[in-house]
Amino acid sequence: MWINRFWDGEAGLLGALMGVLTLPIELIYRVFIGIKNRGYDSGFIAAKDPSIPxxxxxxxxxxxxxxxxxxxxxxxxxxxxxxxxxxxxxxxxxxxxxxxxxxxxxxxxxxxxxxxxxxxxxxxxxxxxxxxxxxxxxxxxxxxxxxxxxxxxxxxxxxxxxxxxxxxxxxxxxxxxxxxxxxxxxxxxxxxxxxxxxxxxxxxxxxxxxxEPSGWVNLDGSLVSPPYGDDLLAVTSIAGPEIFRDMVTINTSSKVESFAFRDHHIFKESDIVAILKKSNGRPIIITEKDAVKLKKFSYMLPDTYVLRLCMxxxxxxxxxxxxxxxxxxxxxxxxxx
The missing domain is CATH 3.40.50.300 (P-loop containing nucleotide triphosphate hydrolases)
Structure with missing residues (x-):
């Protein structure tokens, strides 16, 4: 996603321009955060303590x-x-x-x-x-x-x-x-x-x-074999879609295209239609976080694989x-x- 490249300082000339334009807003935000934290650090703003840890x-x-x-x-x-x-x-x-x-x-x-x-x-x-x-x-x-x-x-x-x-x-x-x-x-x-x-x-x-990747399941949570194919589509609504795409690439040795929605996006049927059009018959790879939202569309997404991660x-x-x-x-x- 462009915003991640911008934040990483890798968005080229447009990113440099946006950096200049957003600098005043960042400075105002820095001042606001600094004042708030000094308020808590000094005790001027008091936190409420619950009765449990x-x-x-x-x-x-x-x-x-x-x-x-x-x-x-x-x-x-x-x-x-x-x-x-x-x-x-x-x-x-x-x-x-x-x-x-x-x-x-x-x-x-x-x-x-x-x-x-x-x-x-x-x-x-x-x-x-x-x-x-x-x-x-x-x-x-x-x-x-x-x-x-x-x-x-x-x-x-x-x-x-x-x-x-x-x-x-x-x-x-x-x-x-x-x-x-x-x-x-x-x-x-x-x-x-x-x-x-x-x-x-x-x-x-x-x-x-x-x-680390720990295995593959389908949208119903059943264990499945890794996706088969030289060309896959990684569909995400997470903060780091590029990282997930790269993980899929490493673990499948396939060419992987990223189709990213905004973080925490709630999928609608029209989104599923767009995903299927984008996939053009390719296997679809998703995260566990997105699987809980896409499960209700499993009847529309038969060739979908969930890459599980373990800590x-x-x-x-x-x-x-x-x-x-x-x-x-x-x-x-x-x-x-």
């Missing part, structure tokens, strides 16, 4: 870090440790809500744009720990732990919206308790370079994870589990897995 999982950037599967791992681990966790989300992007309920049906998912109210609703339903989704910038709710995900693919450009993909500068990571550097297409060496660079902003706990730890897992256990005062030494 809270863990925030968030980003600096607009999407593409793997926050949804990481949050899924966290609530699953808390559940296995004997807690009664609840995931609190503002509900933007119903695909994420559906995925969480699919992955962890025993875990309460509360959808409420008012995070503090959402936590209280979870407490009424017997939750004893709340995981706030995408809440690093939402400082109105107090928390015991701030975990921030940073994608190695995003690099180190410190430009804010709308001129860049960041909501805050990297300096804001000084208030994070743990940083998880994620990667999909980037190499492990790339991720390690990001860790070393970020360590200049904070001395918090660092961990690294990689999201694998590369470093820092024990340190991260340790700080989570410490902040939540978890008594069992092997509580989180």
């Amino acid at each position: 809270v863990v925030s999982v968030g980003n600096l950037a607009i999407g593409g870090t793997g926050k949804t599967p990481f949050s899924g791992w966290l609530v699953s681990s808390l559940n296995e440790a004997g807690f009664c966790p609840a995931l609190i989300t503002r509900g933007y992007g119903s695909d994420e809500v559906w995925l969480h309920r699919l992955w962890n049906p025993e875990v309460l998912v509360v959808v409420d744009p008012h995070r503090f109210r959402g936590v209280n609703l979870a407490i009424e339903r017997n939750a004893d720990v709340a995981v706030l989704d995408d809440a690093f910038q939402h400082r109105a709710v107090g928390r015991q732990l701030d975990i921030v995900l940073v994608a190695a693919e995003h690099g180190t450009r410190d430009t804010l919206l709308p001129r860049g993909r960041l909501r805050e500068t990297f300096r804001s990571l000084a208030r994070a308790d743990a940083i998880v550097v994620t990667r999909k297409k980037a190499t492990r060496g790339d991720a390690e370079k990001i860790v070393r660079w970020l360590s200049g902003f904070t001395s918090c706990v660092f961990a690294q994870v990689v999201f 694998a730890w590369e470093s820092g897992r024990d340190d991260l589990v340790g700080i989570i256990r410490d902040r939540l005062k978890c008594a069992t030494p092997s509580g989180l897995s």
Whole structure:
């Protein structure tokens, strides 16, 4: 997508022009974010503290870090440790809500744009720990732990919206308790370079994870063989369509064309018609996040393959589990897995 190339500084002359035009807006946004953060840091603006422990999982950037599967791992681990966790989300992007309920049906998912109210609703339903989704910038709710995900693919450009993909500068990571550097297409060496660079902003706990392909299923969730063909169409409504296209290319050794909708797009029947026209008989490849929205159109999309990803730890897992256990005062030494 052009916007990602623009944010990466790879959009050519038009991108350079847009960079100049959006600079004043970025500067205003920087001032606004700075004033808000100073208000919380000084205590002038007070956060509300719920009666149960809270863990925030968030980003600096607009999407593409793997926050949804990481949050899924966290609530699953808390559940296995004997807690009664609840995931609190503002509900933007119903695909994420559906995925969480699919992955962890025993875990309460509360959808409420008012995070503090959402936590209280979870407490009424017997939750004893709340995981706030995408809440690093939402400082109105107090928390015991701030975990921030940073994608190695995003690099180190410190430009804010709308001129860049960041909501805050990297300096804001000084208030994070743990940083998880994620990667999909980037190499492990790339991720390690990001860790070393970020360590200049904070001395918090660092961990690294990689999201790797783990198999293929159809829209009904049944295991299938990999797609057959030299020419495939990758259909997405995610923040990083190019990264997914490249992952499909690597894992199929096929030519892959990307057909990208905006992030969190809700598909309509007219979209399916457009997808079929674009595919022109080619196998269609989609993400798990898009599969939950496209499943109802499975009768129109018989030759569609879902590439599943799994999260694998590369470093820092024990340190991260340790700080989570410490902040939540978890008594069992092997509580989180």
